[in-house]
Every structure is written in structure tokens, then in C-alpha cells.
Amino acid sequence: QVQLVESGGGLVQAGGSLTLSCAASGLTFSRYGMGWFRQAPGKEREFVATINWTGGSTYYADSVKGRFTISRDNVKNTLYLQMNSLKPEDTAVYYCAARDKITSATRLSDYDYWGQGTQVTVSS
Numbered sequence: 001q002v003q004l005v006e007s008g009g010g011l012v013q014a015g016g017s018l019t020l021s022c023a024a025s026g027l028t029f030s031r032y033g034m035g036w037f038r039q040a041p042g043k044e045r046e047f048v049a050t051i052n053w054t055g056g057s058t059y060y061a062d063s064v065k066g067r068f069t070i071s072r073d074n075v076k077n078t079l080y081l082q083m084n085s086l087k088p089e090d091t092a093v094y095y096c097a098a099r100d101k102i103t104s105a106t107r108l109s110d111y112d113y114w115g116q117g118t119q120v121t122v123s124s
Helices: none
Strands: 003-007 010-013 018-025 033-039 046-051 058-060 068-073 078-083 092-099 118-123
Touching (some): 018 033, 046 078
Antiparallel strands (some): 003 018, 092 118
């Protein structure tokens, strides 16, 4: 049974930083492309960042480029999202997702498994 468990969310002031983690189990993590998505109240879930199986290829939404960094540890079976210079508009529930392909992807429909999400709130 595949499980993705996010952690590291919380309340932070604008300009601050947070690091999200996603612990994966029940799958061969190193063979999965991974992604982070987020959903703000009243809005659709949107793409944030994605990474391929080796970590050598990453891609970001324009809204987070230069501020967020996605990475992975295939020994610890964990995905990370380092978030710097946070803005109030980054407030959302953040989800990690896994796809049964080694490449990265930006569409929700490209992913096979989802975590339960972790809340990130950025105060102004």
C-alpha cells in the first residue's frame, strides 16, 4: 500500500522560510517521478514543482521559481520542498504526489498517488 505523508507545514511570517517533507512508503521511491502541488481556499489545486527519479531534472511554477527548491533523498525515501521568501499568496494546503514513471510532470492527471496534505499559512 502506497503512503505519502507530508510534514513541516505551519504558520510563518511573510519573508520567512519553511521546509516541507514527504515520506514515501509502499513503493520503489527511486523509480518514481515526484511533485508538489498546492490548493488555496476556493481555488483549484495547482502545480508547484516536480523532480525526476534521480533529482537531476526539476521544474517549477513561475510563481515560485527562484524561491522554492524541490529535492529528494532516494535512500531516505523522502521528498522535500524548501520554501524561502514566503508570501501571503503562498498560503495553501501543500500536497506531494508520486507518478509511476521516472520522469517529472506538471499535470495533476500525471500522478498516481497523493498525500493528505500539510497546511502552510503565511501571515502578512
